[in-house]
Amino acid sequence: MLLPLKPLVAALALTGTTSTVTAAPLFDSVTTFLSHLTNPPNAAQHLDLQTPGADPTGLNTLSTLGSSAKSVLQKNQAYLLLINATPFTLRRTGGHSYQMPVWDASFPEVVQPGESIRIKIEAKTHKDDAAEMRYVIEELKNQGQGQGGEIEFQYRGHSGPLLQVEWKSLASLNNPIGSVRALTWHQGNNIPFVLSAAPSSLNTSSHNLNPNQPGFSFDPSKHLIAFPGSLPTSSWMKTSYSRLHCLTLRQLSLPGTHNSGMSLLTGGTPLVKALPASVQCHSSSMTVGSQLASGARWFDIRPVIAGGKWATGHYTFFNGIKLPSGLEQIPGLGDLAKEIGALGGGDKDRALDGWQGGNGQLLSSIISEINTFTAQNPGELIVINLSHGLNTDTFSGSGNSNAQAHLSQQEWDNLMTELLKLTNRATHLTLPNIDLSYLPLSALLPPLDPSLPLNSTTPLRASTVLIVVDDITSSSSSSSTNTLTRVNTSPFAPQGIFFRRQLSIFDSYANTNSLPAMMSDQLSKMQQHSQKKQNDDDDMDMFLLSWTLTQPVETMVTGSIVQYAEEANRALGEKLWAGGQMGKEGRYPNVVSVDAFGADGEVTGLVAGINWFLAEECPAL
Structure with a gap:
């Protein structure tokens, strides 16, 4: 069997793991080595979903077929994930379809409060394919507006494929009656x-749902939100402030990004330079500034020194992978070991000795993007979590033994001094060792008018950047001793830089490329955490849902971290709300951390739904 050399070399690139720990040997024989390369595990193991291809309708691969065969085999297929994060009941009122093999029977009669429904949609890819299905909010349909409270889901093949929502006789925040909003189409997903x-929307003691009677207060155009359309992703916290102002970080849910600065490759080891997708966790267009604009508010920043400059980094330390014996005897692979050794920092018998990884955005670029965003978008809370600091300039060459390349305290001091260029730092939080997680949003965001007291009730708030350091530092007391201690942030406390125990959060990733295994791991941990939270009288850490897949070495020939992450993100809403378990025993994440954070803001919309429906309600301002 003759396999191309370059893809095999790429297959031994960085695994995509996110911690600087020693990697275990991956292959112990030629047989297992080649088996992993030719039959890599598939990340898209989610129900009946398939990995989206570059040609989702199959037009190219079916080009040799006759027109009748094409008509039978081609289809546009996806799943409407309808999440009813309201106290209301949605009831189907009717619809019809034309040339839609799967539509009418997929829609349930009723969608209960807090329920998520996955509705299969299938069309033939004809331009005149079309369908509609209407739902009414039962509690609003008799408001004196005829058939009030009705929305309609529509499929249109001529623009296609296109799925959209028309607000027939129901309005929501920023979605007036008669407006139409398109949903982002995800083929096969x-x-x-x-x-x-909010739950109180159904409480007739505080809301009279009949607008013809005195005291009517529930206004869907103000109190009902929908994704997409209701909350601008760049200002979703400002738009939601009246609903969220009393909530602490222990009660809020924030959209977050994992390895936030890795949207591009600005440098790194030779093996990773040959395959940038092995360390890029976000598409090249989704820099930290773009992630902010799309709604992300928690950022996993991993600072490195690279060429004397501060950048973000994604590195893993390997003790080396012993190459399969007899590799040179396989036809077509005679020079493989030599090339792997040269690129991977090892020798002819070992590969991936020492540090492997790459650098992402420069810190100066991230600081500039954050400052621009906070100037243009007051009222947003941003958390920068700094960890995994490394000095890549101390990495030695082949077989380097510098496994503890942590930043020194002096280097951290230099970094924190650089971070003082961030405007809107939380310098107004001056109490020593303050626990940030117990502060309400109103205390975290100072009034936009600096002449007002910090406890002012004005909804006009300035943006705030919380900088949290969560790392260890190395200090050599002698040539043979290396002592590890926590980074000392106390000299910078008055400047709005905090240590991790001031914002303590449970964060444990699954370390697997299997989507079912990752989902089971994270949802189980969230359930266990919520139960402990109840038993310990709410005195528990915050919870970070690490909805990320770890890409194994052998799949480097078939995909990238971003491709894996897009599959995981498509399953997020469905699995998080499955079975109506969200909210039970306080069960919802404080941070939802993902790779491949999308510009469509779908993760932001999901998290906003958590805040509006599951979090404690705040008094009216």
């Missing part, structure tokens, strides 16, 4: 639509 409202 979930298309989320989230409808959210």
Whole structure:
């Protein structure tokens, strides 16, 4: 069997793991080595979903077929993920379809409060394919507006494929009656639509739902939100402030990004330079500034010194992988070991000795993007979590033994001094060792008018950047001793830089490339955490849902971290809300951390639904 050399070399690139720990040997024989390369594990093991291809309708691969065969085999298929994060009941009122093999029977009669429904959609890819299905909010349909409270889901093949929502006789925040909103089409995968409202919306003691009677206070155009359309992703916290102002970080849910600065490759080891996708966790267009604009508010920043400059980094330390014996005897692979050794920092018998990885955005670029965003978008809370600091300039060459390349305290001091260029730092939080997690949003965001007291009730708030350091530092007391201690942030405390125990959060990733295994791991940990939270009288750390897949070495020939992450993100809304378990025993994440954070803001819309429906309600301002 003759396999191309370059892809095999690429297959031994960085695994995509995110911690600087020693990697275990991956292959112990030629047989297992080649088996992993030719039959890599598939990340897209989610129900009946398939990995989206570059040609989702199969037009190219079916080009040799006759027109009748094409008509039978081609189809546009996706799943409407309808999340009813409201106290209301959605009831189907009717619809019809034309040339849609799967539509009418997929829609349930009723969608209960807090329920998520996955609705299969299938069309023939004709331009005149079309369908509609209407739902009414039962509690609003008799408001004196005829058939009030009705929305309609529509499929249109002529623009296609296109799935959209028309607000027939129901309005929501920023979605007036008669407006139409398109949903982002995901071929063969979930298309989320989230409808959210606070539980008290159904409480007739505080809301009279009949607008013809005195005291009517529930206004869907103000108190009902939907994704997409209701909350601008660049200002979703400002738009939601009246709903969220009393909530602490222990009660809020924030969209977050994992390895936030890795949207591009600005340098790194030779093996990773040959395959940038092995360390890039976000598409090249999704820099930290773009992630902010799309709604992310928690950022996993991993600072490195690279060429004397501060950048973000994604590195793993390997003790080396012993190459399969007899590799040179396989036809076509005679020079493989030599090339792997040269690129991977090892020799002819070992590969991936020492540090492997790459650098992402420069810190100066990230600081500039954050400052621009906070100047243009007051009222947003941003958390920068700094960890995994490394000095890549101390990495030695082949077989380097510098496994503890942590930043020194002096280097951290230099970094924190650089971070003082960030405007809107939380310098107004001056109490020593303050626990940030117990502060309400109103205390974290100072008034936009600096002449007002910090406890002012004005909804006009300035943006705040919380900088949290969570790392260890190395200090050599002698040539043979290396002592590890926590980074000392106390000299910078008055400047709005905090240590991790001031914002303690449970963060444990699954370390697997299997989507079912990752989902089971994270949802189980969230359940266990919520149970402990109840038993310990709410005195527990915050919870970070690490919805990320770890890409193994052998799949480097078939995909990238971003491709893996896009599959995981499509399953997020469905699995997080499955079975109506969200909210039970305080069960919802404080941070939802993902790779491949999308510009469509779907993760932001899901998290906003959590805040509006599951979090404690705040008094009216």
